[in-house]
Every structure is written in structure tokens, then in C-alpha cells.
Amino acid sequence: MDVADANEPVRTAGSGGSLPRCQPSSRLSASLPGVLGGLTAFGLLFALTATGQAGLPAAGALAAAGGLSLWGARRAASTAAATAATAAAALARSDAALRQARDELALMRARARDFTAASPGWFWETGPDHRYLYLSDRLTAMLGCDPRAVFGWSLFDLGTLVDDAATWAEYRADIEAGRPFQELEVSFEGVDGRDLVLRLSAVPVHGADGRFRGYRGCGVDATAETLALVEARFMQAVVHDAIDSVSEGFVLFSADGRLLICNEQYRRAYPTIADMLTPGRNFSEILRAAAERGGFEGEGDIGAWVEQRLTRHLQHSAPVDGRLSDGRWYRISEHATGTGGVVKILMDITELKTREEELAGQTARLKQTVTALQESELRYRQLVELAPYGIVIWDRAAIRFANGAAAAILGIAADALEGLPLAGFLEEGGTLEATLAAGMERAGMEGADFDDRLADGAAADGGRRLECTALRPSGERRRLEVGATPALYRGEPAVLLVLNDITDRRRVEGELQRAQKMEAVGRMAGGIAHEFNNMLTAIGGFARLAERNPADPVRVLTCVQEIAKASERAAALTGQLLDFSHRRVADERELVAVAPLVRDLRVFLKPLLSAGIDVAIVAGDETAHALVNPVTLSQALLNLALNGRDAMPDGGTLTIALTVERPDAAFFARHRDLKPGRYVAIRVSDQGGGVPAAIRDRIWEPFFTTKEPGKGTGLGLWMVYGTAQQAGGAVELEGEEGRGATFAVYLPAADPPAAPAASPGPDLLQVAEGEGAAILLVDDEESVRRYLRLALEEAGCTVTEAADGLEALERYDGAGGLFDAVVSDVSMPRMNGPELARALEGRNPLLPILFLTGYASKETAAGLTAQAGRQIVMKPVAPERLLQALRDLLAV
The missing domain is CATH 3.30.450.20 (PAS domain)
Structure with missing residues (x-):
């Protein structure tokens, strides 16, 4: 190639x-x-x-x-x-x-x-x-x-x-x-x-x-090898991270005794040799370092100690508990691996050891307490059985336990009470059971955490007290005071009832209350006489002044006006007393110009104040109006003025000032039921010694007075307080002790009324053009009947009089029932007003009837006016009020 x-x-x-x-x-x-x-x-x-x-x-x-x-x-x-x-x-x-x-x-x-x-x-x-x-x-x-x-x-x-x-x-x-x-x-x-x-x-x-x-x-292709190496390194990192994340100490030794993996928890357990716990270290080398750094205690050869620990390390014995050099207790476990290595795990059991020691102490104390509890149980059982109060456990289905006192109160044997319903022993028992059950549910008896709340005492706050009447099998009635508290009976919510027989106590309290009431009535009679003497002094005085010079019409008119005002104040006092006894309907309020009312006090106060007292009235704000009863307001201011007079026996200046203002936030913080806005403030100030701080919170109480016996009833300031409350306002005491006293009456300010329209003509009461109304007037007081007749005749009415209900029926039948309306007193002899109304209803159901009364409860007033064509007016009644009420009746 x-x-x-x-x-x-x-x-x-x-x-x-x-x-x-x-x-x-x-x-x-x-x-x-x-x-x-x-x-x-x-x-x-x-x-x-x-x-x-x-x-x-x-x-x-x-x-x-x-x-x-x-x-x-x-x-x-x-x-x-x-x-x-x-x-x-x-x-x-x-x-x-x-x-x-x-x-x-x-x-x-x-x-x-x-x-x-x-x-x-x-x-x-x-x-x-x-x-x-x-x-x-x-x-x-x-x-x-x-x-x-x-x-x-x-x-x-x-x-x-x-x-x-x-x-x-x-x-x-x-x-x-x-x-x-x-x-x-x-x-x-x-x-x-x-x-x-x-x-x-x-x-x-x-x-x-x-x-x-x-x-x-x-x-060569190394892809698979590289990926495997990367995966191996990743898994190694994951394993190391997992081992470091566990709460136990972990260490791994190879088969030849060399450290492979060790987490931080293990190193923290051995702070003296933490630097030796690194991969590659031999276990025997680590043991020797631990011995040299204080791990070996006692006498003998360190080498023998190292060999002993090494043998135990290789034998993988059962877990042992020990306190390591970090001062904490650990459970040490050693296990052989499949390759011949050793895994060592440290579990921190310090808290467990602490709890074991505490439990051991508690067990010892518990043994000491068992005897005390047994003695305490016997003692409490004796207390329950011998208690003078009835003790009953009721699970809202039946009585589950009753002591001897409860059995005596209910008039039945104790063993016979268990299993019987509670309602059978109480008057209106079903209603009382429902009330007790509802109260316990609100107290937190329902729910899985009731045991915890009961143990903490939270459920005890939901205990309630009530009074009821027990019915004994013999028919005798006993008055009971019942205290109900959440309890447990055999692990389930129940109610612990404490029964106190208060029959004798209530009888004694009733007698005491009647005695106190008679004493209060006696004191009130003296106070009423004192107040009425003041008013009669004004009435009689002005009447004598008018008699001395009857030829002076201005003088006579002034005296007559003051007499009328005094009579109105007397009526207001009577009305307040009736309010106090809840025997009449409260007078209606009306829009009153306060400045003229305050200025009119000067003439009325002058004959009542001593020569050494000057009266200063500052009431220039003509826009001051309030929705109030003018008579009760005048009486309240009069009471304050008289208190100021009594506070200055050596003389001084009595100041009555009128302002319209917006009270600050502190005022409304003291009177949270009042709405922010404009208020008419009337301040009555004296230069006396002031009110001592010790009694400032009591001066508004009925019958509380600092005056000598016979010189005060203690009702004056209470009436002032009631007048302000009725008008939607408040009254406060200002000033410091030793610098005089200032009583401020706050009334919600109202807008002045629109200018009145011109009078349309004579103030006549007619049922048709040119025809006066025919009125049947019934009252047993001749002077009152004469006054009412004159007022009605001045309005053009034809009046027929009767002294009581029977006479009124005779007059009605004699006139053939030709009457447009009936004006009748409520309280009369032989036949009273309501009885007369029922008799007339059979003759003419549509006949209007106007009732007059000096006192009437709200229930009585509601019954008299329940039927259409009926009204009620409180005595004394002014002519204008009488005629207006008749006009309203005839206009229906």
C-alpha cells in the first residue's frame, strides 16, 4: 500500500x-x-x-x-x-x-x-x-x-x-x-x-x-465513558448533599478502615477531632487522635483502649447511648456494608434523655402525689356531702349527681334524684333548662378543645347565676339562687349547679326594702313640701302684690304671669315625681327658645334668693333653640340656682350663662352615647366652696345630699340629670374644690323655627260653619270642671257637665246622645273614665273621647288610646293644649 x-x-x-x-x-x-x-x-x-x-x-x-x-x-x-x-x-x-x-x-x-x-x-x-x-x-x-x-x-x-x-x-x-x-x-x-x-x-x-x-x-469514542463519569459525579454530589441534609451524623469507612464519607453533623458531634474526619484517614489513626485529645479517660495503655474501640467498631454491636465531646447525648449505631466497610450513624437523643429524666422525676413526684390525691379526694367528698349548698351535676339530660343538701332543698332523697330530669323540680323548668344550656354553649362547652379551656379556667368565665322557684313534691315553693358552671362528667361536657335556698333571705330583704321605701317616702315628703313651699311662696306673694294695686293693669298682668309660671313649675315637679314612680307618661318635648326662658328666671329667682346674693344672667344668643320640655328645664335650672344659693351662705354672685358651642373630643369621649355637633350650654356658677372630690361621683344619685337633715331631699341634681338625659344631652360638674362650682347643662342645638304665619282669626272650636261643638265634660273636681268649662265656652263650645261616669251617662241619654265629643277625667268615684268609655261605646262607637289625668302608666295610657278617636292629655292642661287636642279629635 x-x-x-x-x-x-x-x-x-x-x-x-x-x-x-x-x-x-x-x-x-x-x-x-x-x-x-x-x-x-x-x-x-x-x-x-x-x-x-x-x-x-x-x-x-x-x-x-x-x-x-x-x-x-x-x-x-x-x-x-x-x-x-x-x-x-x-x-x-x-x-x-x-x-x-x-x-x-x-x-x-x-x-x-x-x-x-x-x-x-x-x-x-x-x-x-x-x-x-x-x-x-x-x-x-x-x-x-x-x-x-x-x-x-x-x-x-x-x-x-x-x-x-x-x-x-x-x-x-x-x-x-x-x-x-x-x-x-x-x-x-x-x-x-x-x-x-x-x-x-x-x-x-x-x-x-x-x-x-x-x-x-x-x-477512541469516549462519549459513553464521559457521560458515565458525569453521571457518577452527579450522583456522588447528590449522595453527599443528602447525607449532609439528614439530621443524624453519618460516616462511612471502607473495608480497610479508611474514611470515605463524613457529614457535618458527625463532625459537630466530635469537635475535638473534626479536623481528622476527612476522606482517606484510617479509623485507628482517628481513634488515637481522639484518645490523645482527651477522649481517653482513666488509667491504662492508650493503645489497648484504641484496640478495644477498634474491635467494637468491627463487631457492629447493638446501638449504644453515650454523651460525646460536644456535650450532647447520641444513640450510636454501627452497621456493616456489603463490601466489608462500616457505616456509623449518630442520632441526637439529648431531648429524649432530658424528657426521660423529667419523666423519672415526675414519676417519683407522682407516687408521692397519689397518696395526697387519695386523701384530697376523701376530703373533698366530705366537703361536698357536708356542704350547706346543694351541688348537682346535670348533663342536660338528667341529674347525674346530687349531694345531701341538694336533696334537702328539693325535698327528695339524694339517691332518688339521680337519673331524674332537672325540669321536674323547677317552676318553668323547660325554659330554665334551655337558658342554662344556651349559656353553657356560649361559654365554650361545645367543641373538641373544651378540656383544654376547662383546664385553663377559661370556661369558668362563662358561669352564670339566676334565680328560680323550686317545686317540692309536697307542693311547697322555695326560692333558689342557682350558679351554673361548665364541668365534665365521665369525659363528656356537663353543668355543675350550685343551689342556694334564699327563700328566707328574700323575705328579710323584702321587709328591709319596704322599710327603706317608707324612710325614702318620708324624706321625699319633706322635700316635696320644701319645694312646694317655695312655689306657693311665689304664687301667694305675687297674688298679694296684685291685690294691693288692682288698678295697675301692668302690675296685675305681671303678677298673674308669674303665678302661672309658678303653677307650671309645680306641675312639672309633680310630673317628675310621677316619672320617678313610673306612674305617668313623660311629657312631650317641644322646640324652645332658650334665651327668653333663661332671662325669665331673674324675676322668679329674685324673691327666693337672700339679699346678699346677686344674680347675673348672660343670655344674649337669641338663636339658641333646643327640643326640650320647657317646664322641666325651668325646674332643673331652678334646682341648680337654689343649690348655688345654699352653697353661698355668706353671699356672692350666682351666674347663669347661655352659649351655643361645639364640645371638644374629650367631652364626647366621656359621653359616648352623644352625637358630635352643636350644643346649647347653660352654666350655673356659684362662688361657694365647691364640691369635694370624694363625692363628685355620687352627687347625681337619688336622695344623696350633703345638707343637714330636713334641708334637702337629694332629688334636685337627680332631676337635673334626668332632664338633660330626656332631652338627649348631658350635665357636667366643672370647677375645682375651693373655687366654687359650675354645673353645665348641654342640650342638642336645634334650628330656630320659621316665622309664624298671621293668625287666621278667632280661636274658636267649631264643627261646622258658625256652629260650636257640643261637649260632655266629666270631672269629679268642681274647680277643675269650672276651669275647663270656661276654656271650652270661650272657644264657642256648648258644654254639659257631669261629676262622675254615672251622671255622665244620664246626661248623655237625656240629651239623646247629641254630643260631638266627651272630655272625661280618668280617675273618678262610682264610675271612672275607662268604664264610662266602654259604656258609651255601646251607644256610639265613633264618639271621640279626650281623657284627662294627673298620672298614668305607659300601659294605662296605651290601653286608653288603643282605639281610634281616643286621646289622653296630662293635667294640668293649658287652654291651648286642651283645645288643640279636641281639634285633633274632631278632625279625624
């Missing part, structure tokens, strides 16, 4: 026309020198093949055989020329040698083909300029394309296929110097998309003159 010229294209099999195939030489049979030359070329090719395969014959043997043949041929030729006689013999020997050489050459060719076919790689050859002269067909088959498309034309083109530039620099230096190189690794993407990794090795070829003739080399 001829070696291609360095300037010719690379000859490869299967490369088509562009890569000419190498043809075997035909000149070998023509002359012996040609044969010998062919043998020499074949020897070189075989040597190239042999360099890539281990176990092939050495290239020197082939070269020696070719040299011998050449030497024999030359000698035969010279002998033939010298001696003709020996020519034939020499020629015969040459033919024999030639045949032998041909046989050997054929054998060598067959051997080279077999070796090449069996080799997993391919072969190549370059010239002195490192350009490829030969690339075997196996490379083309492996790549699936022309090798030049990957390898280029020269060895230097391989640099683009080497990943590491530094590595390629080393190999390039060897190639440029003509030195042999091994395992040059190149990687690239094949035509099928797979990543390929190839390794090339080569030896330099030198001529007879020692000159560098190029490289001959081989290559």
Missing part, C-alpha cells in the same frame, strides 16, 4: 470522488526491489496499526524481515555475476525466499486487517506540516459525515473542539515540538444531535535521517 503524498487530499474509504481511495501497488511482481519496497511500506503501515493496539507484534520484527530479504537478494545477484555455475542455485533460492516473503506479507496483511477490524477506534496519519494524510473508514462511519467537517485539515484545527484553552495550549506545544501526546479529548455535537467526546493519541514518525515525518495515531 502506497502512502499518500503530503500535498494530495486525505484518502479515506467511503468519501466519494472527493477522497480518492488508496490502491495497492502492482509493481511488486516486476522486480525484486519493488517487492522489497512494498514490504517496507507494509511494515510501516503495520507498525502504525500496532501502536494503537495492545498485544500486537512489535513493528521491529516486520522491519527486520524486510531487511533480511533485501540483503539476501543483493548477495544472490552478485554471486550470479561472479559464478554462473551457482546462478541457477541462487535463483532457485531467491524464488523460494520470494515466495516465503509473499506468504509472510499476506499473513501480515491479514493480521493487520484483523487487528484493525477488532479495534474500537480508528487510525490516522499526518505529514510534517500536521495535515492529515490518512483517516480510517471507521471515523467516517462513526461521525456519519466527512471527517474534515469536524476535524478540519490539520491537527491545529482540533483547538476549536477542546473545551479548556489551557489544556489545548499544552497539547499544541507538544504538537509543535513533535512530542508524543496521549488522551487529547475533543467534544462536539454530532450530525444526529448527540454530544460526542473523542480521545486522540499519537507518536511522532522520523525518517532515516532523523527528520520529523509526521504523526501516526489512533482515536
Whole structure:
């Protein structure tokens, strides 16, 4: 086989026309020198093949055989020329040698083909300029394309296929110097998309003159090996990461006792030898270091201790617990591997040891407590049985436990109570059971975490108390106070009931309350007399002043007006007392101009105040209006003024000031039920000693007073407080002790009313044009009846009087029922107002009736006005209010 010229294209099999195939030489049979030359070329090719395969014959043997043949041929030729006689013999020997050489050459060719076919790689050859002269067909088959498309034309083109530039620099230096190189690794993407990794090795070829003739080399496919190595490294990293992630300490020793893998948890357990726990260390070496650094305690030979530990290490005994040099407890387990190595695992059991020690202590304490608990149980059982209160456990279905006191309270034997329903022993028992059950559910008895809440005491907050009546089998009724608390009965939610018989206590309390009520009534009577004396003083005084000079109409009118105001205030006081006893309907509020009302106080206060007290009224804001009862407001201001007077026995100035303002946020923080906005503020200030801080919170209580007995009822400030509350406002005490007192009444400000329209004409009460209403007037008080008759007749009404209900029926029947309306008092002898109304309803169901009363509860008022055409007006009633109520009735 001829070696291609360095300037010719690379000859490869299967490369088509562009890569000419190498043809075997035909000149070998023509002359012996040609044969010998062919043998020499074949020897070189075989040597190239042999360099890539281990176990092939050495290239020197082939070269020696070719040299011998050449030497024999030359000698035969010279002998033939010298001696003709020996020519034939020499020629015969040459033919024999030639045949032998041909046989050997054929054998060598067959051997080279077999070796090449069996080799997993391919072969190549370059010239002195490192350009490829030969690339075997196996490379083309492996790549699936022309090798030049990957390898280029020269060895230097391989640099683009080497990943590491530094590595390629080393190999390039060897190639440029003509030195042999091994395992040059190149990687690239094949035509099928797979990543390929190839390794090339080569030896330099030198001529007879020692000159560098190029490289001959081989290559192998290392793709599978590289991928396997990458996968192995990845798996190694995964395994190491997994071992480092576990909470246990882990170490692996090989069969010869050398450390292979050790995680950080294991190193932390042995801080004194952490630096020794590195791959490659021998176990005995690590043990000796541990002994020298303090791991060996006691007397004896360290070597013996190391041998003992090494023996235990190799025996793989059962797990042992021990405290290591980091101060923590570990459970140490050693296991043999399949390859003869040892795996050692450390499990941190410090917390477990701590719990074991705590449990041991608790067990000891528990044993000591059992006896105490038994004694405590006996003691508490005795307490429950001997308790003066009834104790019952009720599971909302039946009574499950009852002590002797409960049995005595309910009037039945204790053993007979168990299993009976609770409702059977209580008046309205079903309702009480539902109430108790609902209360316990709100307390948190339902749910899986009830035991925890009960243990924490949270459920105890849901306990409730109520009063009920117990019904004994004998028919006797007993008043009970029942306390209900969540409890457990046989692991299920239940209710613990504590029964207290309060029958006797309630009787004594009732008697005490009645005694206190009589005392309060007595004190109230004195207070009412005091307040009414003040008003009667004003009424009588103004009446006497009018009598002295009846010819002065202005003076008489002024006195009469003040008498009317005093009577209104007296009526307001009566109304407040009725409100206090819940015996009348509260007066309706109306839009009041506050400034004139405050200024009118000057005339009324003047005869009530002592000579040393000056009154200063500042009420210039005419826009101040409030929705309030004017009578109760006047009475409240009067009470404050009288308190100011009493606070200044030596004289001083009493100031009443009116303002419209917007209170600050602190005010509404104190009165959270009030809405922010404009308020009418009326302040009554005195120059007395002020209110002591110790009683500031009590001055608003009913019957609380600081005055001497007989000089105050303690109702004045309470009425002021009630007036402000009724109007939707508040009252506050301002000022400091020792600097006088200022009481501020705050009322929600209202817009002033529109200007009134001009009066349409006379204020008459008519049912038709020019025809006055016919009224049946019924009242048992003659003076009241006379007043009402005059007021009605002034309005153009025709009035028929009656002293009670029976007389009213006679008048009604006598007139044939020709009445437009009835005005009747509620409380009368023989037949009262409601009875009269029922009697008249049978005669005329549509007859309007106006009831007048000095007091009536809300229930009574609602019953009187339930039917259409009925109204109720509180006494005393002004003429305007009486006529307006009748107009409203007749207009329906």
C-alpha cells in the first residue's frame, strides 16, 4: 500500500470522488526491489496499526524481515555475476525466499486487517506540516459525515473542539515540538444531535535521517465513558448533599478502615477531632487522635483502649447511648456494608434523655402525689356531702349527681334524684333548662378543645347565676339562687349547679326594702313640701302684690304671669315625681327658645334668693333653640340656682350663662352615647366652696345630699340629670374644690323655627260653619270642671257637665246622645273614665273621647288610646293644649 503524498487530499474509504481511495501497488511482481519496497511500506503501515493496539507484534520484527530479504537478494545477484555455475542455485533460492516473503506479507496483511477490524477506534496519519494524510473508514462511519467537517485539515484545527484553552495550549506545544501526546479529548455535537467526546493519541514518525515525518495515531469514542463519569459525579454530589441534609451524623469507612464519607453533623458531634474526619484517614489513626485529645479517660495503655474501640467498631454491636465531646447525648449505631466497610450513624437523643429524666422525676413526684390525691379526694367528698349548698351535676339530660343538701332543698332523697330530669323540680323548668344550656354553649362547652379551656379556667368565665322557684313534691315553693358552671362528667361536657335556698333571705330583704321605701317616702315628703313651699311662696306673694294695686293693669298682668309660671313649675315637679314612680307618661318635648326662658328666671329667682346674693344672667344668643320640655328645664335650672344659693351662705354672685358651642373630643369621649355637633350650654356658677372630690361621683344619685337633715331631699341634681338625659344631652360638674362650682347643662342645638304665619282669626272650636261643638265634660273636681268649662265656652263650645261616669251617662241619654265629643277625667268615684268609655261605646262607637289625668302608666295610657278617636292629655292642661287636642279629635 502506497502512502499518500503530503500535498494530495486525505484518502479515506467511503468519501466519494472527493477522497480518492488508496490502491495497492502492482509493481511488486516486476522486480525484486519493488517487492522489497512494498514490504517496507507494509511494515510501516503495520507498525502504525500496532501502536494503537495492545498485544500486537512489535513493528521491529516486520522491519527486520524486510531487511533480511533485501540483503539476501543483493548477495544472490552478485554471486550470479561472479559464478554462473551457482546462478541457477541462487535463483532457485531467491524464488523460494520470494515466495516465503509473499506468504509472510499476506499473513501480515491479514493480521493487520484483523487487528484493525477488532479495534474500537480508528487510525490516522499526518505529514510534517500536521495535515492529515490518512483517516480510517471507521471515523467516517462513526461521525456519519466527512471527517474534515469536524476535524478540519490539520491537527491545529482540533483547538476549536477542546473545551479548556489551557489544556489545548499544552497539547499544541507538544504538537509543535513533535512530542508524543496521549488522551487529547475533543467534544462536539454530532450530525444526529448527540454530544460526542473523542480521545486522540499519537507518536511522532522520523525518517532515516532523523527528520520529523509526521504523526501516526489512533482515536477512541469516549462519549459513553464521559457521560458515565458525569453521571457518577452527579450522583456522588447528590449522595453527599443528602447525607449532609439528614439530621443524624453519618460516616462511612471502607473495608480497610479508611474514611470515605463524613457529614457535618458527625463532625459537630466530635469537635475535638473534626479536623481528622476527612476522606482517606484510617479509623485507628482517628481513634488515637481522639484518645490523645482527651477522649481517653482513666488509667491504662492508650493503645489497648484504641484496640478495644477498634474491635467494637468491627463487631457492629447493638446501638449504644453515650454523651460525646460536644456535650450532647447520641444513640450510636454501627452497621456493616456489603463490601466489608462500616457505616456509623449518630442520632441526637439529648431531648429524649432530658424528657426521660423529667419523666423519672415526675414519676417519683407522682407516687408521692397519689397518696395526697387519695386523701384530697376523701376530703373533698366530705366537703361536698357536708356542704350547706346543694351541688348537682346535670348533663342536660338528667341529674347525674346530687349531694345531701341538694336533696334537702328539693325535698327528695339524694339517691332518688339521680337519673331524674332537672325540669321536674323547677317552676318553668323547660325554659330554665334551655337558658342554662344556651349559656353553657356560649361559654365554650361545645367543641373538641373544651378540656383544654376547662383546664385553663377559661370556661369558668362563662358561669352564670339566676334565680328560680323550686317545686317540692309536697307542693311547697322555695326560692333558689342557682350558679351554673361548665364541668365534665365521665369525659363528656356537663353543668355543675350550685343551689342556694334564699327563700328566707328574700323575705328579710323584702321587709328591709319596704322599710327603706317608707324612710325614702318620708324624706321625699319633706322635700316635696320644701319645694312646694317655695312655689306657693311665689304664687301667694305675687297674688298679694296684685291685690294691693288692682288698678295697675301692668302690675296685675305681671303678677298673674308669674303665678302661672309658678303653677307650671309645680306641675312639672309633680310630673317628675310621677316619672320617678313610673306612674305617668313623660311629657312631650317641644322646640324652645332658650334665651327668653333663661332671662325669665331673674324675676322668679329674685324673691327666693337672700339679699346678699346677686344674680347675673348672660343670655344674649337669641338663636339658641333646643327640643326640650320647657317646664322641666325651668325646674332643673331652678334646682341648680337654689343649690348655688345654699352653697353661698355668706353671699356672692350666682351666674347663669347661655352659649351655643361645639364640645371638644374629650367631652364626647366621656359621653359616648352623644352625637358630635352643636350644643346649647347653660352654666350655673356659684362662688361657694365647691364640691369635694370624694363625692363628685355620687352627687347625681337619688336622695344623696350633703345638707343637714330636713334641708334637702337629694332629688334636685337627680332631676337635673334626668332632664338633660330626656332631652338627649348631658350635665357636667366643672370647677375645682375651693373655687366654687359650675354645673353645665348641654342640650342638642336645634334650628330656630320659621316665622309664624298671621293668625287666621278667632280661636274658636267649631264643627261646622258658625256652629260650636257640643261637649260632655266629666270631672269629679268642681274647680277643675269650672276651669275647663270656661276654656271650652270661650272657644264657642256648648258644654254639659257631669261629676262622675254615672251622671255622665244620664246626661248623655237625656240629651239623646247629641254630643260631638266627651272630655272625661280618668280617675273618678262610682264610675271612672275607662268604664264610662266602654259604656258609651255601646251607644256610639265613633264618639271621640279626650281623657284627662294627673298620672298614668305607659300601659294605662296605651290601653286608653288603643282605639281610634281616643286621646289622653296630662293635667294640668293649658287652654291651648286642651283645645288643640279636641281639634285633633274632631278632625279625624
